[in-house]
Amino acid sequence: MRDEFNISRFFPVLILELEKKGLVTRTFRRLDPDRQTAIMEAIFAESGAKGPSELNIKKVAERAGISVGSLYQYFGNRDNLLVFARELAVYLTAMTFQAYAPDLAALPLEQSIPAYLAGGIELGNTETGLMGFFAAAAYHGSPSDRESIVEPIAQSLLEVIKAMLKAAADRGEIRTDLDLDLTARLVNTFLIAVGDASLLPNLNAYYQLYSPQNSSEKVLETLVDLLFHGLSPRSNPS
Template sequence: MSDEFVFDYLPVIFELEKKGLVTRTFRRLDPDRQQAVINAILDEAGESGPQDLNIKKVASRAGVSTGSLYQYFNNRDGLLSFATELVTRFTVQLFEAYRPYMTQAPLEQILPMYISEGINWSKDQIGFARFFGAAAYHGDPRYGETVVRPIASVLRQMVEEMLAAAVKNGVVRKDIDIEAVGRILHTVTIAIGDGLIFPQLMNYYQLTEGGMPVERIYTALIDLIMHGIMEEKKS
């Protein structure tokens, strides 16, 4: 959908150093070594989730000793906090990079793509997706404001921008309340996406239970939405 995404991690490192989550030793590392550690954290957190991060596996991925990691992060809690914030910032920047592309296609085409891209992201970052889902649905106060809200806010803004573009293009009625409708669509698309991502929600949502094709779900969603907000064609 977009060019290869490059994560701008340097401002994050400076900020997290001020918070005491990473040491000056890490900031002063050779850029290649620093990037190797960051990539190892992102990859391991993406597979296991930040809460189950294995320090030995991070060290192995990065090609450094476990002792070196403790010089960079002081302790496991520090590495966990750094990993949580790093993966959250990474995800926010990734979704921000998608935003310009979300207004370039008709709303009825981009909404299914918007949901399916979220599902693809969850497969690529399965550990973090599980972690994010637990934080969102279990309401852990440690992660509600620092993890769930920043990512959800970007997603909601994307939906509102898609609606605004559709209004500008004359597809959606000019009298709709973009913010209110955007929040509703944000909630509906989350429910559908999460219903397809998390098996434990299948008994509740029953979206594709009994062999219901996901394509029929998307078609029905677009039909429902567009008939509610689309501009009526003049006869």
């Protein structure tokens, strides 16, 4: 399972494509893989600090443990590096979520909702760099970040939820008087908020969702309970 979603599997083929576009040099492609991933990790992590378009070259170099000169040998200039990171991040993330979707849709709602959240949170914890990159784009990105990074990924996320709810509706798990599209958008919003609050302490300070008294498990349980009762056609228990 972990291996199936391992992001580095898609690396080589994608890099070649981006090299053709002139975003990276041959030198980068032929680099030691460890060095490659260290650099990408550093780029993502540094993007997470102030948002992708505020990226600081010198800090990236320092974080990756290489010299600025090398970065310029790999990417030519800052702009290329930015576009490269963006393309890579969007492509890999879309790929990953695409893989999730069918399995989730097959589960009954009571299971698919926690599974979706748990999957998202786990992804956030293993791929910290990539997730930080997106969180920054979404929550403090520039308008151009929004268009080129947030929109494409956001649409993938919504598609997963839509597929989940559509399948559930076909199985009669959802009230027929609900507008499915709009319901999917609301549920999507809720799940993103709850998921991101668990990954981003700043956000949780705003929502005040998780607290020492309310473990992450209890939150998830109550969330599923609320959503299930909100969506289900069956009558509520006493």
